[in-house]
Amino acid sequence: MNKQTRVVVAMSGGVDSSVAAALLVEQGYEVIGVMLRLWSESGLEAHNQCCTPDAMALARRVAAKLDIPFYAIDAKKVFRKEVVEYFIDGYTNGVTPNPCLVCNSRIRWGFLFDKAVSLGAQYIATGHYARLDHNKNTYICLLRAIDRSKDQSYVLHMLNQQQLGHTILPLGGITKSRVRQIARDFDLPVAERNESQDLCFLGNGSYREFLFRNAPYLHKPGLIIKDDGTHLGVHQGQAFYTIGQRKGLGISAPLPLYVLEKDILANVVIVGQKEELGKIELIAESVNWISGEHPKTPFHAQIKIRYKSSAVRGFVTPHDVTRFHIEFEKPLRDITPGQAAVLYDDDRCLGGGIIK
């Protein structure tokens, strides 16, 4: 029945996307493997976390094993423009951006989506751990993965109904250990690579080194102050400090000090003690509602404020189409502007927005 249904799978040479492709082949889809060549700093291409020549060779071998065509597509220019600039702009504006979100919405479900359409595909598929439910409601639901420890619905919360309607996530219903077993069953030559939490284009270096090289104007020393205005030291540029950061401030104080806030206009980094760090509310903007409809009334939800943090309870008040407010039950230490606040009703991802 799936013979006529053509699917483009975003392949990385890793175990997840390889198994996603294998499962689709097994289910009878007509599968085309595609790997995007993303942008790397000149000279550091071999250190890119996701699209090195080695990874590409591996993906090509997996495709050959599965007897599907495989193409590498140049996405360097669009990635530089949409993702790397977003990343640098975020730090310039004093927030801690999450470029993976933009990569998903603009590159995978944007650039690649268009390529898939031009290849005559009805769907794109990825190795993300999350589920889609097409049946229960009038709209397509995004659900957390069966393997909760691997759930990646957080980084998919910006997808709209049109995108979700043309998406297959083959791994959402199985565990990572099952995925590894399937890779062995298919005898796929995938690397058991360490899953990197780093951004692909940072290579082996830190984001600070990257910014030093690619946005040297961010190296703009200023004062580190307490919230009462006391001068404590000098920072190297606000971009190199993150809310909640303790290490590397270069100031000595009787009690450990944490970055509480950054004032971009005054170019100061404001520090304080641990107890001052918590915040009980946030405002999120650039909001996406999975259902496509923005709720009219406030409601309780579970909220994840970072990809790896666990969900906590809070009360959500939609302000307008693009913004909502959250009041948490208890203060949270890690509310970081630039990261996403993603809302859940149990397993169901409702949507989310970028913390202001």
Next chain:
Amino acid sequence: MLNQKVYLDFAATTPVDDRVMKAMLPYFREQFGNPSSIHSFGQQAEAAVEDARDTVAEGLNSRASEIVFTACGSESDNLAIRGAAIAARELRGANHILISPVEHHAISHTAEQLKHHYGFNLEYIPVDKFGMVNPNDVAMRIQPGTAVVSVIYANNEVGTINSISEIGKICRQRNIPFHSDAVQVTACLAMDMEALHVDMLSIGAHKFYGPKGVGALYLRDRTPFLPSQTGGGQESGLRAGTHNVPFIVGLAAAFKIAQEEREKRITHLLPLRNYLIEETLEMISDARLTGHPIERLPNHASFVFKDVDGNNLLMLLDVEGFACSSGSACRTGDPQPSNVLTAMGISSEWALGSLRITLGTQTTFKDLESFLRVLPKAVERCRDQTAR
């Protein structure tokens, strides 16, 4: 999975001819001897290799002693340039290498290595807008201190055939060794070493319906030469290593067929090629033929399309079941305008949209008709995406 697939990339490689396959088979198991052995097994194998050498020598209008078997066309190129350059330097202090900018990388990268690691002066001969070398440009640049000259017989990307015979004459008059890479032409063109005035010439079997992994170098007797691979003294000490007997037999069989069926092949290919070129230029706007319109390989059509991503085009064609190639194509998604097209003065907005279609003995009019139904739409779709 998709429709019937059509292979239109015969310049990349060709399938092994049935007759070639049949000629090779006994030498894997029945007559498996090492030609260097004294015993009867060795003698049989040696006879097969020497028969093959005679066949190739005869086809090239040369002597058996002038044929060196190698593992591929690239090896032949490497061996020729390095061997002639270093020997010329030792013999007469020659330090100048002259090559065209449209050489295969097997020549250009070897010459660049000789420049950067061995101190040779490397000079490139200009080419015209068709990628063709003007023999006068060779005459103007050749010096007494030139160690070796190399000009490709026909370029793989754009199919332009060079005036090898005239360039050869110029080199011969000045007594400078002249090499030509003939890897792309063996399937269709005659190769008479006397008429071409070459001292060295490279071929690779898999481009003319022979197996991959075997090539040959024609090396004119008394050309000063230093071997690269030393060892057991095979190939008159010019290329050490146990002979790959079945593949050498395969190369000779394929070479013989190519010579015998040359007219038939050309008669089959030329109308197909001309049809393809005319229709493509007719149907697609902002399309140009690359390479020479007349002096080109009979199985070779190459184009550039303005504002098209060549990689994208290849992908769309492959999905539709047509296997082609492109000068800028890269398996790793990192397209660069090709050196050859750049040397011909083609700007990058055109050069990135290159497409090469090369035909083979099995190609039919029907194949090209169905291809031409798909190509204009694919180009258009690429342009839509580029515009976005």
